[in-house]
Amino acid sequence: MARALITMPKSAKRGEIIEIRALIGHPMETGYRPDANGKTLPRDIIRSFVCRYNGEQVFGAELHPAMSANPYIAFHTVATESGTLEFTWDGDNGFSQTETVAITVSG
Amino acid sequence: MNLRRRKLLAIAAALVVARPALATTAEMKAAIAAFAGGAEPRAGRVTLDVAKLVDNGNAVPITVSVDSPMTALDHVVAIAVFNERNPNTDVVKFALGPRAGKAVVATRIRMATSQKLVAVARMNDGCAWSATADVIVTLAACVEGDG
Amino acid sequence: MMRYLVLLAAVASMGADQRKPGSDFMGESTRAMQRDDSQNPAMLWVGDGEALWRDKVNGKSCAGCHADAATSMKGVAARFPAFDPHGKKPVNLAQRINQCRVAKQDAAPFKPESKELLGLESYLALQSRGMPVNPPQDKRLKPFTASGEKLFFQRMGQLNLSCAQCHDDNAGKRLASSPIPQGHANAYPIYRLEWQGVGSLQRRLRNCMSGVRAEAPPYGALELVELELYLAARAKGMTIESPGVRP
Numbered sequence: 001m002a003r004a005l006i007t008m009p010k011s012a013k014r015g016e017i018i019e020i021r022a023l024i025g026h027p028m029e030t031g032y033r034p035d036a037n038g039k040t041l042p043r044d045i046i047r048s049f050v051c052r053y054n055g056e057q058v059f060g061a062e063l064h065p066a067m068s069a070n071p072y073i074a075f076h077t078v079a080t081e082s083g084t085l086e087f088t089w090d091g092d093n094g095f096s097q098t099e100t101v102a103i104t105v106s107g
Numbered sequence: 108m109n110l111r112r113r114k115l116l117a118i119a120a121a122l123v124v125a126r127p128a129l130a131t132t133a134e135m136k137a138a139i140a141a142f143a144g145g146a147e148p149r150a151g152r153v154t155l156d157v158a159k160l161v162d163n164g165n166a167v168p169i170t171v172s173v174d175s176p177m178t179a180l181d182h183v184v185a186i187a188v189f190n191e192r193n194p195n196t197d198v199v200k201f202a203l204g205p206r207a208g209k210a211v212v213a214t215r216i217r218m219a220t221s222q223k224l225v226a227v228a229r230m231n232d233g234c235a236w237s238a239t240a241d242v243i244v245t246l247a248a249c250v251e252g253d254g
Numbered sequence: 255m256m257r258y259l260v261l262l263a264a265v266a267s268m269g270a271d272q273r274k275p276g277s278d279f280m281g282e283s284t285r286a287m288q289r290d291d292s293q294n295p296a297m298l299w300v301g302d303g304e305a306l307w308r309d310k311v312n313g314k315s316c317a318g319c320h321a322d323a324a325t326s327m328k329g330v331a332a333r334f335p336a337f338d339p340h341g342k343k344p345v346n347l348a349q350r351i352n353q354c355r356v357a358k359q360d361a362a363p364f365k366p367e368s369k370e371l372l373g374l375e376s377y378l379a380l381q382s383r384g385m386p387v388n389p390p391q392d393k394r395l396k397p398f399t400a401s402g403e404k405l406f407f408q409r410m411g412q413l414n415l416s417c418a419q420c421h422d423d424n425a426g427k428r429l430a431s432s433p434i435p436q437g438h439a440n441a442y443p444i445y446r447l448e449w450q451g452v453g454s455l456q457r458r459l460r461n462c463m464s465g466v467r468a469e470a471p472p473y474g475a476l477e478l479v480e481l482e483l484y485l486a487a488r489a490k491g492m493t494i495e496s497p498g499v500r501p
Contacts, residue, residue: 007292017208060202068215069450078208162501163447245431
């Protein structure tokens with residue numbers, strides 16, 4: 001389990017645009033770097049990041065090796081209703097992690 | 108030039124080309140065109156925020172903003188970032204939609220060397236817009252030893 | 255010690271502190287990465303440290319004795335390296351953490367630069383963020399601080415350079431297009447963009463030594479702790495930025 005950090009408001013007014021920041025610990029090994037013996041380290045990256053709001057995808061990202069280690073993505077979404085935001089990262093070597101954050105939407 | 112010398116030169120040329128390939132301007136242009144749906148994107152509506160001179164190519168913060176009302180009828184469908192000189196021209200592709208509210212995305216990317224970055228936004232009407240930035244990347248002065 | 259006192263007197267006579275943290279020498283976007291806890295990659299290590307703080311090892315957790323770190327550990331990182339009465343020499347924070355782990359938790363010490371040790375160190379250092387670097391006024395530390403100062407001014411390696419030559423004499427200038435900072439250790443552990451991860455001050459010191467083609471002492475060596483001790487005295491009063499971000 002990698003360490004993940006999601007920063008977003010826990011509550012919002014209906015229709016308000018909120019900013020979500022997602023940070024996760026992952027080496028994002030490019031597949032181009034040599035090790036101490038000169039042998040190329042195999043690629044090991046997160047390939048996709050998806051945000052689902054009460055089950056519906058509201059944002060997605062397809063990551064390539066040019067994304068930095070410990071990938072950070074900040075994006076926006078409209079606070080439509082109370083519920084759960086689900087953040088899923090999938091990648092090489094069966095990497096898969098989901099974090100959930102609850103949101104209360106009033107008005 | 109005799110045939111033998113021509114063959115040797117051809118082999119030499121092939122060996123030079125066979126080194127770990129870096130993305131080329133042509134590859135980047137092709138990737139941009141493919142993402143834009145065949146057409147060349149127009150410059151405008153997209154802002155690519157990145158420092159002109161970065162501290163370290165391992166983590167270059169960028170922000171892509173697209174001027175769009177993000178309504179059901181007029182919104183950004185996807186944003187892609189391409190580079191010119193990394194081994195691969197793709198960096199990241201974001202999928203948006205009217206639920207985004209704002210077409211502003213920030214992340215950190217790797218840049219192998221000083222080069223051009225291009226951000227392209229594809230709209231729901233099929234149009235594509237882009238912004239370009241030239242970034243200078245300095246390398247660390249002291250290299251870490253083993254252990 | 256004399257040279258340090260002369261420097262301190264010169265600084266005092268100027269009326270303004272000429273010392274600048276490493277963050278002053280970096281680009282604005284790197285400073286923004288450090289300022290913002292939602293963006294600072296070192297916060298991932300802090301999260302690990304926070305979890306380890308509560309983890310029970312052989313029935314005992316750090317929290318079991320020290321309760322809430324935000325209270326009990328406030329200002330602690332600021333006063334390390336400190337004198338260890340058992341070993342009769344200075345120890346840095348990482349060594350102190352390991353001492354507790356061995357003595358109180360009956361567990362093997364964490365390896366230097368391990369995820370766990372850096373996590374705990376980052377978590378504890380965070381509890382001193384914003385406070386001044388506060389080396390202990392402990393007479394027993396004097397000879398070790400003096401040794402550290404001697405090493406700081408000593409030429410070393412195939413490139414035959416001392417720390418002082420770059421970080422005292424040429425700070426602000428550029429070395430192969432990278433700005434040379436003053437070398438104040440007020441933000442450790444740091445997420446170094448070059449490492450793509452968090453590392454300790456000792457890693458950075460060994461990095462510099464390799465850079466001048468000197469043989470770096472092993473992690474935990476007394477010379478390295480003495481150098482850390484001198485750097486703490488040199489940075490006394492500067493604001494702690496831990497966990498920092500550096501290029």
